Amino acid sequence: MKPTLRQDPVLLLSLGAALLLLLLTVAAPLVAPYDPAAGSLDSRLLDPGTAGHLLGTDGQGRDVLSRLIWAARSSLVGGLVPVLLATVLGTLLGIAAGLGGRLTEQGLLRSLDVLYAFPGVLLAIAVATLLRPGLGATVLALSVVLTPAVARVGFTEVRRIRTAEYLEAARVSGAGALELAVRQVLPVVAPVVLVYASSLVGLAVVYAAGLSFLGLGVAPPTAEWGAMLDELRPALLTHPWVAVQPAVVILLVSVLFNTLGERLRRRLGDSGAQLPAVTR
Template sequence: MRRRLLPRLPVVLPAVLAVLLLLLAVAAPLAAPDDPAAGHLQDRLLDPGSPGHLLGTDGQGRDMLSRLIWAARASLTGGIVPVAVAAAAGTLLGVAAGLGGRVLEQALLRSLDVLYAFPGVLLAIAVATLLRPGLGATLLALSVVLTPAVARVAFTEVQRIRTAEYLEAARVSGAGPVSLVLRQVVPVVAPVVLVYCSSLVGLAVVYAAGLSFLGLGVGPPTAEWGAMLDELRPSLFTHPWVAVLPALAVLLVSVVFNTLGEALRHRIGDTGARLPEAVR
């Protein structure tokens, strides 16, 4: 029994931590000790460990622990939703390019290469700049950034299996294109995309925080880790322990999801789905 459990531990630990982070975000109204928007100027910039404020307060006297917990909602939404959209859209485009013939393949891949040619950060900033700042701009910008990379991963996997004997057998037996894709191709491509996308969540959270830090994403008074970093930036040299807390939250989420992605990759097998340059 012990031997069976040991190989699973590298996957179980980051998976449990990821679930706990999600539960914390969902249960923010119950988990947060104070109102994240209620400030008291007489209590501004208290250090961690102050009475009644375990992690101190920000420049407006708002409880940092409460704001960090509430900020997990916006920050994790900005990380998970774009990855889910990119997973669906990228898989669809990758499968279509892999099975749709030479003309469709070249049309889709060359179109994606236009987006793929830009560094991910700059592309996210460019898309977000065209939109009204807010969570919607963050979700759309990151979806555009991540989709080409996921499509390449899906396309590479489809290329590997499209001449497989079981696909030829399915075609000969009369399986239509939709049935072929849903029953034969997607079950093979989905685990590869899942493993790859699990490691993209941490990257998306970092990007979302960066957009909010630049004023292109979620802005005050909504609690969001990137926006909190921007608000606390003037206090970095006078109250560094308070100012770095949102950055530590972003770091924690990034490490958890990157570790989960690596653990899944080793658990399922090395799929070759490595992080493309365009989204590094």
């Protein structure tokens, strides 16, 4: 018998932590103790635990805790929005490939394979390089990277059910392609795709931070975890406990969303659906 949600403490803790993180992000102006852009040269690189600065200050004297809290906005937007866009676009492409004719199926799949053949990091860098650095470049680049994987999952699920008797009955009753896709196929495919997409959030957060670290994403002075890591890099040898904090936050958030996605994948897997591992 499949355990209920209450009997899965790891999933409950992951959901609670994710909701708390999102709430903290929304409430950043109320929670952050200082203005993230306000610094003082007299307070440069203070160690964690310094009075008034729990996590210390950066090279410009800005409070690290405040910047980490505010940076969650840019970092999570860079992680969540591309996954959302890839989920919508990938689902549509997967359904189109699964319900279309042989030519449509092969055309869409081979086109997606071209993108999927590139390592995710290199593809994200290539797309972001063509755009003006900023949050928009991060969102677009990561959407391009993640869409082929989501489309593959959607197509696989459509292929599994496209010969089902209820779909044949709907065709015989005169249902058109659009009606068939929206009323019969989408309700079956959507839960599988959404659970798979939840596994991509942690990966997207890391990629977004990486683009900012390379100067291709969110640029200083805007607070963003990857950009903060780049700014604090020169202090790694002299003040390591200050410099590594953005990296620790990126790691923890990635683990959080990966754990959440994996628990959801397991619950869906118990119902018989098969989901591929996240390899991008």
